[in-house]
Amino acid sequence: MPAANLAVTPKEETSSAMSFNQVVRSVGFSVRSALGGLVTAAHTGTATAFPAESGYTTGAWTGAASMAVTVAIDLLLQRAGREACGDEVPACTMTCGGSRERQASGRIHGRAHARFPA
Template identity: 75%
Template sequence: MVFALVRGQLWLAFVVMGLLGLGVGAFSAAMPAAILAATPPEETSSAMSFNQVVRSMGFSVGSVLGGLVLAAHTGSGAAFPAEPGYAVAAWPGRPRWR
């Protein structure tokens, strides 16, 4: 949500990206252990492969959707998207805590 609301402060973007990177790194490191704990030994390679494929697909689809939104907010002949395009691209990635 910070990217959608406060894009004028570069230091804040760096802090948010650092925190997000730590979160993704911690989750990515813990996921194989959780998979191994819940998977029979003979299915370990299949489960780990499936996890990697799903993770890669998620990263790819997220990148494509972000690029699509930004491209939709780029005017004809413009080099960069309009300012509101960045907010629109950031909103789908916000956490949905309840």
């Protein structure tokens, strides 16, 4: 993942992009851990030390559902980025992270882009 972030991030923004990536990952891990604990705790009876089998199944399906939502959001954002990169070079700078130098070369993330006027 860091290589994918750095491939589209201008050099002067590398530390900010990596820091933001790390914060988002940490929040995601924390939320998923809390959700898993909540689901298994809800399936633990008062007289038992371990959750019922249904608690583990529910936790797994909850994780699968949250992953599906995450993938759907990612695909929507990628689509919006591709649409923005089609005609508008300034929009591509905002959504793709392409610097003027990268756009001047005509390629960002393996895709040809319109060049800035000289």
